[in-house]
Amino acid sequence: MKRHIISLLMENEAGALSNVSALFSARGFNIESLCVAPTDDPSLSRMTLVTTCSESVFEQITKQLNKLIDVVKLMDLSEGVHIEREMMLIKVRAEKEMREEIKRLAEIFRGKIIDVSDNSYVIEMTGDSDKLDAFVHVIPEDHVIEVVRTGVSGIARGVKSLTL
Amino acid sequence: MELSGAEIVVQALKDEGVETIFGYPGGSVLHIYDALFQQDDIHHVLVRHEQGATHAADGYARSTGKPGVVLVTSGPGATNAITGIATAHLDSIPMVVLTGQVPSALIGTDAFQEVDTTGISRPCSKHTFLVKRVEDLAETMRKAFYIATTGRPGPVVVDIPKDITDPSVKIPYEYPRNLKMRSYSPVKKGHLGQIKKAVDLIYNAKRPIIYSGGGVVIDNSSGSLIDLARELGIPVTSTLMGLGAYPASDSQFLGMLGMHGNYEANMAMHEADVLIAIGARFDDRVTGHIAHFCPQAKIIHIDIDPSSISKNVRVDIPIVGSVKDVLNDMLRIIREGDRKIDNDGLTSWWERIEAWRGLGCLRYEQSDEVIKPQFAIETLHKVTGGDLYLTSDVGQHQMFAAQFYKFDKPRRWINSGGLGTMGFGLPAAMGVQMAHPDKQVACVTGEASILMCIQELATCKQHGLPIKIMLMNNGYMGMVRQWQEMFYEGRYSHSYVDALPDFVELTKSFGHVGMRVTKPSDLEAAMQEAFDRKDELVFLDILIDPTENVYPMIEAGKGHHVMAMSPASKQGDQR
Numbered sequence: 001m002k003r004h005i006i007s008l009l010m011e012n013e014a015g016a017l018s019n020v021s022a023l024f025s026a027r028g029f030n031i032e033s034l035c036v037a038p039t040d041d042p043s044l045s046r047m048t049l050v051t052t053c054s055e056s057v058f059e060q061i062t063k064q065l066n067k068l069i070d071v072v073k074l075m076d077l078s079e080g081v082h083i084e085r086e087m088m089l090i091k092v093r094a095e096k097e098m099r100e101e102i103k104r105l106a107e108i109f110r111g112k113i114i115d116v117s118d119n120s121y122v123i124e125m126t127g128d129s130d131k132l133d134a135f136v137h138v139i140p141e142d143h144v145i146e147v148v149r150t151g152v153s154g155i156a157r158g159v160k161s162l163t164l
Numbered sequence: 165m166e167l168s169g170a171e172i173v174v175q176a177l178k179d180e181g182v183e184t185i186f187g188y189p190g191g192s193v194l195h196i197y198d199a200l201f202q203q204d205d206i207h208h209v210l211v212r213h214e215q216g217a218t219h220a221a222d223g224y225a226r227s228t229g230k231p232g233v234v235l236v237t238s239g240p241g242a243t244n245a246i247t248g249i250a251t252a253h254l255d256s257i258p259m260v261v262l263t264g265q266v267p268s269a270l271i272g273t274d275a276f277q278e279v280d281t282t283g284i285s286r287p288c289s290k291h292t293f294l295v296k297r298v299e300d301l302a303e304t305m306r307k308a309f310y311i312a313t314t315g316r317p318g319p320v321v322v323d324i325p326k327d328i329t330d331p332s333v334k335i336p337y338e339y340p341r342n343l344k345m346r347s348y349s350p351v352k353k354g355h356l357g358q359i360k361k362a363v364d365l366i367y368n369a370k371r372p373i374i375y376s377g378g379g380v381v382i383d384n385s386s387g388s389l390i391d392l393a394r395e396l397g398i399p400v401t402s403t404l405m406g407l408g409a410y411p412a413s414d415s416q417f418l419g420m421l422g423m424h425g426n427y428e429a430n431m432a433m434h435e436a437d438v439l440i441a442i443g444a445r446f447d448d449r450v451t452g453h454i455a456h457f458c459p460q461a462k463i464i465h466i467d468i469d470p471s472s473i474s475k476n477v478r479v480d481i482p483i484v485g486s487v488k489d490v491l492n493d494m495l496r497i498i499r500e501g502d503r504k505i506d507n508d509g510l511t512s513w514w515e516r517i518e519a520w521r522g523l524g525c526l527r528y529e530q531s532d533e534v535i536k537p538q539f540a541i542e543t544l545h546k547v548t549g550g551d552l553y554l555t556s557d558v559g560q561h562q563m564f565a566a567q568f569y570k571f572d573k574p575r576r577w578i579n580s581g582g583l584g585t586m587g588f589g590l591p592a593a594m595g596v597q598m599a600h601p602d603k604q605v606a607c608v609t610g611e612a613s614i615l616m617c618i619q620e621l622a623t624c625k626q627h628g629l630p631i632k633i634m635l636m637n638n639g640y641m642g643m644v645r646q647w648q649e650m651f652y653e654g655r656y657s658h659s660y661v662d663a664l665p666d667f668v669e670l671t672k673s674f675g676h677v678g679m680r681v682t683k684p685s686d687l688e689a690a691m692q693e694a695f696d697r698k699d700e701l702v703f704l705d706i707l708i709d710p711t712e713n714v715y716p717m718i719e720a721g722k723g724h725h726v727m728a729m730s731p732a733s734k735q736g737d738q739r
């Protein structure tokens with residue numbers, strides 16, 4: 001089993017996203033996160049998809065994705081050197097002596113406090129998924145109110161790129 | 165030219181060269197039906213159930229290679245069509261299904277006769293479109309035909325909201341003939357390096373076999389397959405879907421393989437050292453237990469669909485491309501070279517195959533009293549001189565037909581292999597007969613299957629379709645009964661079809677000819693009479709042996725070499 005990050009370009013059309021997600025459920029493929037938005041070319045959407053599976057299943061996933069009519073191109077980012085980022089908004093209880101402690105932890109993780117109330121913070125944090133996991137873990141469990149994550153998006157390092 | 169959306173639909177069909185469509189009207193397609201009414205080029209066949217329309221279009225497509233076209237209304241019209249869409253999808257049949265949809269403004273409101281047609285059909289079609297603007301209609305129609313007929317073919321659904329076909333809104337029309345899609349460009353040519361590797365492997369083989377599938381039929385590659393097999397002198401086996409692509413009467417043909425395949429075909433698969441899979445997809449009914457599949461073979465797999473390759477079975481030399489292009493390249497390389505296949509190896513391979521063949525795995529016990537289904541199919545072959553388009557329903561009769569009707573030409577054997585859809589046979593035969601008005605067309609069926617689309621007898625009357633229906637009436641869902649006999653100690657749970665209609669009278673009430681045959685000695689004359697009545701639909705209710713089972717049969721969870729054999733075959737179980 002290996003974690004793969006698939007980056008794909010697809011037609012920005014009604015139904016394209018459902019075609020991808022329906023494929024995963026119909027064929028029993030596992031999907032960990034999926035992140036999609038239009039690109040600088042408004043006729044195209046870019047999707048980043050994370051899945052953990054065996055090599056043979058991964059081969060099927062890429063073949064089946066390529067077979068979808070709306071999918072223009074795809075690449076396996078995890079095949080080469082790449083950068084992956086995920087953004088998290090986390091709301092934590094911050095009262096009394098914990099107000100300072102949480103602020104300090106957020107700074108260590110290069111998070112930004114973007115909302116403050118009498119007894120809570122909202123912290124914005126970007127990084128790879130492990131870093132975000134680590135931050136969630138250092139906050140005492142009973143202080144975590146809400147966690148919102150975007151899912152991974154990524155890009156290859158160097159000149160290698162996924163474009164038309 | 166300025167046209168309304170409804171007129172664009174009809175004009176686009178003409179521009180695609182469509183002559184016949186199968187459909188059923190309803191509220192959301194009334195504009196289109198009105199446009200159809202005002203022209204004579206496209207012939208519309210009114211069915212009696214939308215499932216019938218899809219199977220008929222499917223039969224039309226299978227027998228001609230041209231796309232079948234369906235027109236149905238929204239809601240129940242679309243849901244009734246789903247079984248037929250899924251049937252075509254699993255067998256890679258080119259089809260364009262036009263479904264009406266509620267007006268755009270009502271979509272999502274649970275309007276009258278609204279269902280999410282693209283959502284429902286997405287997992288069982290090659291692609292779906294929902295038309296959002298009348299300006300997109302012509303291009304969407306072109307895309308639908310292009311996608312349906314290229315690459316690995318399949319059904320494409322075009323969902324058209326009623327306002328899009330509004331007759332009062334006219335727009336300029338031009339058909340986009342030279343469509344290109346950046347997201348869809350199926351390969352045709354196979355990789356030459358891979359093809360050369362495959363040829364090398366074949367020349368080094370001692371026990372090669374060709375495993376040919378529906379892709380050979382779909383890509384009209386029968387001629388290339390025959391050339392290749394003859395050039396090499398090697399055995400050929402075929403899937404249920406591929407029957408006819410290689411002539412069954414040829415001595416190099418080992419018959420069908422798989423669950424109810426011939427002993428010699430399955431044994432040769434098991435013992436082969438090189439397997440050449442052509443347009444076949446290693447379906448579980450073919451492979452038996454995957455762990456025991458072709459244990460000794462290196463596998464070459466030619467297929468247009470990359471996702472078919474190494475899906476179920478890992479292959480050694482994949483070749484992605486159109487079957488015809490790849491086979492022709494292969495033939496050219498073979499003919500240009502001066503290599504010879506290992507003749508001694510091949511001779512002893514054929515000796516072994518002949519020994520397996522000698523068992524006579526299809527032998528059955530003939531009877532003077534009761535008609536055996538195998539005998540019925542053999543008689544059908546005799547009466548029709550092997551020149552027949554034969555559609556089938558699903559069950560024992562389907563397997564008997566596949567085993568005993570020796571198809572010598574492609575596109576003659578028309579059955580639902582992938583989905584196994586009971587109810588397919590009669591409407592599919594309508595599509596075949598529409599496409600081939602002067603040819604003999606028959607449907608072999610069971611008394612359970614035929615009742616699933618029996619209403620289409622009315623369509624046959626209205627459109628004068630002289631189909632010959634061969635009902636193998638055993639009073640049981642025979643295939644279910646066989647499994648219950650073998651695996652459930654004879655507990656025949658709900659597989660006995662009680663309260664059957666009198667099929668002869670039923671047929672007559674639809675205005676056709678019905679006849680019953682009960683004695684083996686009357687069968688040939690009855691079939692002869694049926695085919696002599698050239699302009700009439702004849703329904704033969706053939707009462708057959710209710711206890712007959714289909715053999716050989718690969719045992720559950722076993723490899724190709726473990727088959728239960730018919731009591732009449734010389735040897736008992738092979739273990």
Ligand SMILES: Cc1ncc(C[n+]2csc(CCOP(=O)(O)OP(=O)(O)O)c2C)c(N)n1
Pocket residue numbers: 557558559560561562584585586587609610611612613614636638640641642643644
């Ligand atoms: C629509 C559908 N429902 C159920 C089945 C499962 N099934 C497969 S064969 C069969 C029995 C068919 O009986 P009949 O048409 O009499 O054919 P026979 O096997 O007796 O020749 C059934 C129920 C199916 N293939 N299709």
Ligand SMILES: [Mg+2]
Pocket residue numbers: 559610611612636637638639640641642
């Ligand atoms: Mg029956």
